[in-house]
Amino acid sequence: MAQLLKRTHMCGVLRAENAGEKVVLNGWIAKQRDKGGIIFADLRDKTGIVQLTFDEGVPEDVFSLAQTLRGEYVIGAAGTVRERSAKNPDLPTGDIEILVEKLVIYSKAETPPIYIKDDDNVDDNLRLKYRYLDLRKLKMQRNLSFRHRIAKVTRDYFDQNGFTEVETPMLVRSTPEGARDYLVPSRVNRGQFYALPQSPQLFKQLLMVGGTDRYIQIVKCFRDEDLRADRQPEFTQIDMEMSFVDVDDVLAIQEGYLATLFREVMGVEIQLPLPRLTWDEAMERYGSDKPDTRFGFELKCLNQIPCVKDTEFMVFRNALDNGGDVRGICIDGGSKAFSRKDIDKLTEQTKAYGAKGVIWIRKEEDGYKSSVNKFFAPEQLAEITEVFDAQAGDLILIVADKPKVVFDSLGFLRRHIAGLLGLLDNKQFNLLWVVDFPMFEMDDEDGTMKAMHHPFTHPKEEDIPMLDTDPLSVKADAYDIVLNGVELGGGSIRIHDSELQAKMFDILGISKEESQKKFGFLLEAFRYGTPPHGGIAYGLDRMVMLLAGESSIREVMAFPKNQNAQCMVSDAPNAVDTAQLAELGIGLCDE
Template sequence: MKLKRTHTCGEIAVTDAGTEVVLSGWVENKRDHGGMLFVDLKDRYGITQVVFDPQRNEALYAEGKELKPESVISIRGVVQRRPEGNVNPDRKTGEIEIIAEEVEVLNRSATPPFEIVDDCGASEEVRMKYRYLDLRRDVMRENIIFRHRVYQSMRRYLSEEGFIEVETPTLIKSTPEGARDYLVPSRKFSGRFFALPQSPQIFKQLLMIAGFDRYFQIARCYRDEDIRADRQPEFTQLDIEMTFVDEDDVIAMNEGQVRFLMKDLLGIEVGTPFKRLAFDEALKKYGLDAPDIRFGMTLVDVSDVCADAGFKVFQAVVASGGIVAGINAKGASNYSRRQLDELTAYVGEYGAKGLVWFKVEEEGGTNVLKSPTAKFFDEGRQQKIIEKTKAEAGDLLLFVADGPDVARTAVGRLRVRLARQLDLIPKNTFELCWVTEFPMFEVDEESGRLAARHHPFTSPTPATVDDLEKKPLRVRARAYDLVVNGVEIAGGSIRINTPELQRRVFKALGIGEKEAGEKFGFLIEALKYGAPPHGGIAYGFDRFVAILRGIDRIRDVIAFPKTTTAQCLLSGAPSPVDEKQLEELKLKIIRERDSSER
C-alpha cells in the first residue's frame, strides 16, 4: 500500500479546505455528470465525495471510470468547498469534496450478491451467508456500534458502583437441569466431557463466597435449545452478583443502572422506582408474567357471572376449576367474522379450545350483547358482564374459558395482538416493571416432576419455606424479573447460602444426596465455609440491545448470528470433522438408519 490514510471518510470539514489528504475506503457508487466523475468513498466513519476532473488529469479520470462498487481504494487529493447549491446537508462531509490527484486500487471487488444499501431486498439467508457484506450496510454497522456503546456504558456504571469484572470458565462441568448442554469431549480424559456454560451462575456465587462483594461479567453463554426470534444457541449475558443484599437492594441498583443507560445511550429520562407486580397479579391483570404495561385493556375474570349461566361450555369450565377470562377491545365492534375467526385460530395456538365474542350495541338506551352466544345470557348477566368489562356501545368483548394457565396466557397474547392491530401501543416509549414473588417450582410437562422455575439455587421466601417438603407448589421464590415493553430483559434472585437449605431444595426437585453430590458437590461444599447472603441478576444482553434499538430480531444486533436451525451459513458450521480427530477423542459417529434399513 503506497498511499497511507491521513483522515477518515467522516471527519473532513470546511476548515480543511486546501489541505492535501489521503482517504481509504470502499467505493459506494459513482456518477458521471457532464464529464465530471463523482465517487462516494465510504468507511466506518462516513462518506466523502471524490471528484475526478478530466480537465486536470484525463488519465486519472479514465482510471476512476473503471472503479467498481465495493472495491477498496486509496485516494490522494485536495479538500475544496463544494460549489453553491451542491451542499449535502444530510452528510457530515456534505460541505466539502476531494479533488482527486492520485488513486491506488487496493482490491477490486467482484459484483456483490446484493446491493449494499439499507433496503437491500435480499433474503435473510443470503444476508447471513455474506454477513461481511451485510455488515457494510449503514443500519447493520450502526447496530453493532450501538452494541459496543452499551457494553462501555454498562462497564462504566458498574465500575463506578464498585463492581469488578471477573471472567469465569467456559469449560465447565455438565449439570443439565434446564436446557440441553453443549458438550465438549476431553482428549486427555477419555469418555469424559466438559460443557459450555448456560450461565456463570455457580461460579459467580463462588466469587461471592470468596469475598469479592460486587462482581460483573459480560459473559458468553450457550444453550442447545430450539431457537426463536429472540433466542440464539450462543448469546451474551450481563451477569451481576452482590453480597449482603436483599431483593430491594438488587432492584434499586439495577434501576439506577437502567436509568443511567437510558440517559447515556438514548437521552431519555426514566423515572424510578419502577412499577412492581407480584407474579399472581401480573397474570390476573395481563395474562403473562412479562406484561406490556404501555397500554390498558387488562384482563377481566367473569367466572362468577358464568358459573350458573345457561351457556354450558362456560359452566363446565368453571365447575371443573377453570376460569372465564376476557378483554374489552374498545371500539372494535366493526371486526368482521373473518377477523374474529383469525383471532380464534390465534388463541388456539396457546391451547385455547375456542374464543367467545360479544359486540356491544345500544338498544332503547341500554347497552346489550350481540353474538350467537348472547342468547344464553339473560339480561341481568349481560349487564354484569358489561359492568365488569366497563363496556360501551361499539366495543368488542372476547373471552376464553379454560384452565387458569391456558385462559390467561391465551387472552394475554390476544391482548398484545389486538393492541398492535388497534394501534394502542405508544411509539418510542419505554415502560419498565418488575415481576416478583414467582412460584419456586413448576411441573415439567414431559416428566411430571417438579422443576425449578428459575434455577435450583434461588432462595424460597421466608413466609413459604416451610412448605418445601409437603406443599412445594405453594412455595414462592425470592426472584425478580425486569420487563421492558412486554419483554423480559433480566432475571435474578436472592440465592441460597446454606448447605442445609440447598439440600432441601434439591430434595424437593427429586435430586438425591448422591446425585446432588455428583453434580453440585463443589457448591454444597463451598456453602459450608461462611457463604454470605447474596443475590444478583443476569441481563439478556442481545435482547436488551435490540429493544433499545427498536428491533424485533436479536439477530440484527449480533455480528455473526446463527439461523433458526442453529447453523452458521457463513462458515458452514456445524460441520463434519476428520476421522483422526474422532479417533483422538475416542468417539464414533453412529448414523441413524433410514426407514428402508429398519
C-alpha cells in the same frame, strides 16, 4: 503495493463547516457515475457516505484512474472539502463534496453477490453466507457501534459501583439448567466431556464464597435449543452477583444502571423507582409474567359474576367445575375495528395456546351482539360488560379454560391486537419489575414439581414454613426486569444455607447422591462459610435489539447462526476427520 494515504477524517463526519479543509479519506466505493467531463463517486466507511468529485481541475492521471472505479473497490482519496452546488438533503454529508486531488486504489472487487445497501431485501441465508459484505451496510455498522456503546456504559457503571470483572471458565461440568448442553470431548481424559456453560451461575456463586463481593462479566453462554427471532445457540449475558444483599439492594443497583444506560445511550430519562408487580398481579391483570404496559386491555375475571357463576352454558360451566377460569379483555373501539372474519382469525390463533374457542360480545348503542346471544339474555350481557366498563363500540373477548390456557390465550390476544391497532410505540419505554415468582411449578409433561427458576433460588423468608405443608404456595425472592412486554433479564437471591438447600433438593425429588453428583463442588464450597448473595443476568443481544428497534437479535450480532444453528460463513458445524475422532476415542453411529 499501493501507497497508503493516511486518513484524517471518517467519511460520515464531514459537514459544511469543513469547507476549504484538506482531507484524506479511506473506504469502499458505493457507486460511481461518469458524466463525461466529471465523475462522481460515493465513498463509504462505517460512519456514512460522502461524495467524491473528479472534474477537469484534477490531474489527468487521477481522472483516468477514477474512470476505472467500480463498486466495492477499496481506495484512498486526498482532496479539498467544498460546498455542493446540488445539495442532497437525504444525506448527512449532502451539503459538501470532496474535490479529489490524489487517488489510490488499494484493492479491486468483483461484483458482490448481494447489494450493499440497507433496504436490499436479500434472503437471510444469503446475507449470513456473505456476512462480511452484509456488515458493510451502514445499518449493520450502526448496530455494532450501538452494541459497543451499551457494553462500555455497562462496564463503566458497574466499575464505578465496586464490581470486579472476572472471567469464568468456558469448559465446565455438564449441569442441568433447562436446555441441552453443548458437549466438548476431552482428548486427555478419554471418554469424558466438558460442557459449554449455559450460564456462569455456579461459578459466580463460588466467587461470592471466595470473597469477590461484587462480580460482573459480559460473557458468552451456550444452549442447544430450537431457534427463533430472539434466540441463538451462543448468546451474550451481562452477568453479575453481589454479596450481603436483599432484593431491594439488587434492584436499586440495577435501576441506577438502567437509568444511566437509557440516559447515555438513548437520551431518555426514566423515572425511578421503577414500578413493581408481583407475579400474581402481572398474571391477573395482563395474562403474562412479561406484561406490556404501553396500552390497556387488562384482563378481568368473571368467575364470580352471577350470570357466569350460576350459568348452565357448558363452556363456562365445565371450566369452573374443573377449577378453571372465565376471563376476558375489552378492546376500546374494537367493535368497528374487527369484523366477524377478523375475530374468527384471532380465535384460530389462540388454539396455539390451548384455547378451544373465544367468546365475543359487541356493545352497541342499542344493545348487544355476541356469539352467545342464545345462552344469555341482554341483561346478563350487560352484567358482563359492566365488569369491563365497556362503552358503545367496544369489543369483549372471553376465554374459559384451565388458568394457564386462559392467561396464555388472553396474554397473546391483548398484545397481538395492540400491534394490529398500532399501539406498540417503540419510542415509548415502559420498564417494570415482576417480583415474588412462585418457587415451584408443575411440569405439564410428567406431573412432577420443578423449580420455576433454578434450585438455588431462595424462598421468601415468611414462606419457608410452607415448604413442608404447601410448597406450591411458596413464593421466591426472584425478579425479572421487563421492557415493553419483553424480559430483559432476571435473577434472584440465592440459598446460602446448606440445610435449606438440602430441603429444596428433597422437594424437587433430587436425591442426596444425585445432588452431590451434579452440584457437589458447589455444595462442598458452601460448607466453608457462604455470604447471603444474589444476582441478575441481562440478555445483551436482546437488550441491544430492543433499544436499536430491530426485530431479531441476528441484526445486532456480527456473525450469527441461521435458523438451523449453522454458521453460513464458515460452514459450521462440519464433519471432522476420522483421525480426530479416533484421537478423542469417539465413534459415530448410524441413526
